[in-house]
Structures are given as C-alpha cells and as structure tokens.
Amino acid sequence: MDLYTHEYFMNEALKQAKIAFEEGEIPVGAVIVSKNRIIAKAYNQTERLNDVTAHAEMLAITAAANGLGAKYLNDCRLYVTLEPCPMCAGALFWSQIGEVHFAASDTKRGFRKSNPAMLHPKTQVFSGMMAEQAEKLVLDFFRKLRE
Amino acid sequence: MDLYTHEYFMNEALKQAKIAFEEGEIPVGAVIVSKNRIIAKAYNQTERLNDVTAHAEMLAITAAANGLGAKYLNDCRLYVTLEPCPMCAGALFWSQIGEVHFAASDTKRGFRKSNPAMLHPKTQVFSGMMAEQAEKLVLDFFRKLRE
Numbered sequence A, B: 001m002d003l004y005t006h007e008y009f010m011n012e013a014l015k016q017a018k019i020a021f022e023e024g025e026i027p028v029g030a031v032i033v034s035k036n037r038i039i040a041k042a043y044n045q046t047e048r049l050n051d052v053t054a055h056a057e058m059l060a061i062t063a064a065a066n067g068l069g070a071k072y073l074n075d076c077r078l079y080v081t082l083e084p085c086p087m088c089a090g091a092l093f094w095s096q097i098g099e100v101h102f103a104a105s106d107t108k109r110g111f112r113k114s115n116p117a118m119l120h121p122k123t124q125v126f127s128g129m130m131a132e133q134a135e136k137l138v139l140d141f142f143r144k145l146r147e
Helices: A006-022 A056-068 A086-095 A131-146 B006-022 B056-068 B086-095 B131-146
Strands: A029-034 A037-043 A076-082 A099-104 A124-127 B029-034 B037-043 B076-082 B099-104 B124-127
Touching: A006 A029, A006 A037, A006 A056, A006 A076, A006 A099, A006 A131, A029 A056, A037 A056, A056 A076, A056 A086, A076 A086, A076 A131, A086 B086, A099 A131, B006 B029, B006 B037, B006 B056, B006 B076, B006 B099, B006 B131, B029 B056, B037 B056, B056 B076, B056 B086, B076 B086, B076 B131, B099 B131
Parallel strands: A076 A099, A099 A124, B076 B099, B099 B124
Antiparallel strands: A029 A037, A029 A076, B029 B037, B029 B076
C-alpha cells in the first residue's frame, strides 16, 4: 500500500519551487521517488550556479543516480512542477526513468512542442496535477520581475 | 587573423574523445572556444560519474560558463566529435552559443532526428569536418566492447 500519494510528492516538488522563487530563480522544483521514498530534491539554480544546465530536473537526476549508485532510474518517478524542456526530457530519456509527473504545461518551452516522443518509450507520463498552483508561482515570479 | 583553424580545434576535441576511449567511456570529446582560445575541454564521463547527464557537451558548457563568469555563450564556438543528442542540443539552445561544429553524424541519437530546429535560431551549425576519424573511434569502441 502506498503511504504517500502522488499529491504528497508533487507538493514536495512545489515546496522546492517555492525555495527557487525566494532565491530569485525561475520557480521550478522537482523530486525523484524510489520505492515510495524521496531520494532527490532540487530546484532550478541557473542563476546561482551561473549555469543554463542547472534545471531542477537535471540536478535531481544527478542526485538520484548518486544516491542509488546507479545510472538508470527505471524504478523511479519524477515529480516536477513544470513540463520539462527538451534538455531535461533528453536527460530523462537517457535515465530511462519509470514515470514523469509534471504539474503545469509549458506551451512555449516544454518538450512536447519540440517533439512529444522525446521521453523513453518505457516512461509513463502524467500531467496536470496541482497545475494551477505551479503555474501561479511562475506567473507571480515574472510579474514581480517586470515590476 | 585566426591563428588556429577549425581543424585545430576539432582535433583538440578528438584528443578529448581519445581520452574517453582509453577510460572505457563512449568516445566523444568537446572543446569550447572564445575569442579563438579554448576555454573548456571535456569528454564523456557518464560511466565514471555514474550520471547520464555527463556528456562531453554538458560538461563543457558548464565549464565554459564557469570560466567566463557568464551563463550565455553567444560569442563561443563548440567543437564536438559527434552530433549532439537532444539533451545536449537543448542545453546548447539555452546557452545561445554562437556556433556548433560537429564531426560525425549520429543518425540514431542525434538531435536532428528528434527535431532539426532544436538549437537556438542564432546558432550557426557546421558538420562533417574530421567525421571519419571521429566515427571510427566510436565504431572501434563498440567493436572492442562486443569482443
């Protein structure tokens, strides 16, 4: 029986996104779950690390592989607050991750616009859970930036 | 006047690929050049780092941004021995890199199969230089692996 629900994990990803927001980063957060336990948490750090590759998903993939001592994440699930971009989708492809759950869609920079079949054929994709909260965070961030 | 030619830089990328080969990594090497000077060298380290994101291009992008103290690589050129995969092309998109030069094509996992328009519209792409040497290294690697 699952002790934690998908909503629980997505809420943990949302908490990561809120840390990013507070730190002046585009607010995207991610967690990776293995055997119903969080093994990696990360938020976007492109500004702090001065590195365009430091998206939440990339940092989480690297941390999860480190934690597991395994390069492939077949038995893992990613929860991320925004639809992954093509870079992150490409990394998720290589990781062969079992499931990807994303909250808000990104119609401009999301991987589906580039190629909806970018993820690994074995990867199951779920979207829309807690999308409003995740999207509001991003919209608030850019509104604040423009002020 | 350019003191170094494109061939010089691609040969430096090839040297990186050869280090990968010696270390049992899929032999792909990359260098990033700014103002006609190499500011980052890297080779694929997915095995050593146990990390699917540790492609030569990704490591080079991170190192170049670090060296420049700038997230964007507009004035830079990437030389890489194999056509970048979608993950790396996505990272190159975010970096807004000025030029991408790749040697061998990767018809199976190269970004052009996923979406030929993945790179930044400002990025100029060149391919085919020293392709035979770069491809031979990869073929030799997999031949050796099968033995």
